[in-house]
């Protein structure tokens with residue numbers, strides 16, 4: 001039987017008490033106070049200094065008070081466990097506006113699993129009878145009625161595929177590979193779904209869009225509504241049980257299937273399929289010189305930057321670190337091997353971007369906060385639905401950072417990041433174009449196939465599997 005939020009908090013007791021309130025988790029580059037940067041930049045959200053350690057916790061930046069930074073939340077968890085504090089709506093309203101971006105966890109030298117703790121606090125709070133905030137109630141009700149938080153009709157989930165001439169892939173019986181589209185790309189950012197499916201078609205992949213696909217449950221795991229999330233997980237596990245590989249275009253769905261599902265499945269139960277993000281396949285095909293890109297006049301000279309989604313970036317990096325620590329037979333783990341694996345993981349989308357720079361003629365330029373120190377887009381953790389102003393201001397801070405390096409195009413590989421960054425780009429007039437990398441490849445017709453990939457290529461496990469282990473002795 002699944003554990004309650006309070007039981008999970010109890011399990012995390014030792015980790016919670018490891019927090020020494022040093023507040024290093026407030027900063028990006030907390031161990032690089034002298035890091036060179038691009039200096040001060042006056043963006044739409046005020047003047048920001050991009051040098052050395054910079055504030056990184058969006059919740060702390062937005063609300064300012066001690067309790068809203070991660071260290072405050074760890075103290076709340078400690079007080080709940082010690083019986084010094086009880087759950088209430090006031091307490092809920094402190095730990096709920098947090099994007100669960102994982103920046104705090106990545107910065108903590110004591111390796112406190114802050115996101116697990118915050119999610120457990122939220123689940124325990126709901127169990128204690130404290131209601132959800134109204135905006136979360138709405139999405140919870142919608143997903144229970146319609147299997148997606150947008151209230152879209154089940155029959156219209158793959159309307160984008162019909163409209164784009166990709167109907168043959170719906171319920172394509174016998175295919176060993178599935179594309180899990182997710183709710184945001186199905187009902188809102190259909191550009192991402194179309195671009196991904198068209199790219200698969202161009203590559204010659206025989207895949208299926210599974211008719212019974214439902215929401216992955218990510219927002220509900222994040223806000224503590226774990227019963228709702230587990231119900232959705234069960235439906236997806238049943239719907240996808242006959243395929244060998246599931247591909248994703250959404251960072252959040254990918255993280256949920258790959259990291260959350262195994263945590264919530266029964267003991268001994270295993271995911272019945274392999275998972276990977278579409279960008280992993282494209283990067284691998286670039287590395288193997290099976291594909292390249294065509295020059296493009298419109299993109300030539302354009303400055304392109306990349307936003308690492310927290311769900312494909314930090315959340316996988318932190319999970320990889322924890323798995324490698326578990327794998328280790330030494331009490332003291334050589335952290336250089338872990339750092340190398342994490343660096344290789346963050347390079348995956350950059351393999352594509354550097355190839356695009358070389359072949360297409362665009363200029364790839366990194367923002368100040370990147371990879372494990374990357375600033376969140378503001379959409380996750382139930383924040384876009386629950387606290388839209390905070391969410392969009394955070395996205396605008398990220399757009400400021402892209403403006404600071406003169407970006408014409410801000411790319412990312414998640415429809416949810418795409419949505420929030422696009423909305424902030426428009427609302428605060430940042431003047432860029434926001435695009436998915438794969439979307440750029442299909443919309444500008446950049447793909448050139450040198451050596452047609454085989455089904456074996458599509459079924460081969462991701463780069464993630466190769467790099468996320470300690471070197472064998």
Ligand code: SF4
Pocket residue numbers: 018019020021022023024025026070071074104107108109110111112114
């Ligand atoms: S979570 Fe880690 S970095 Fe943050 S205050 Fe606690 S010990 Fe320090």
Ligand code: SF4
Pocket residue numbers: 056057058059060068069070073098099100101102103104105114115
């Ligand atoms: S998860 Fe992100 S928003 Fe939440 S406390 Fe940590 S750094 Fe701040």
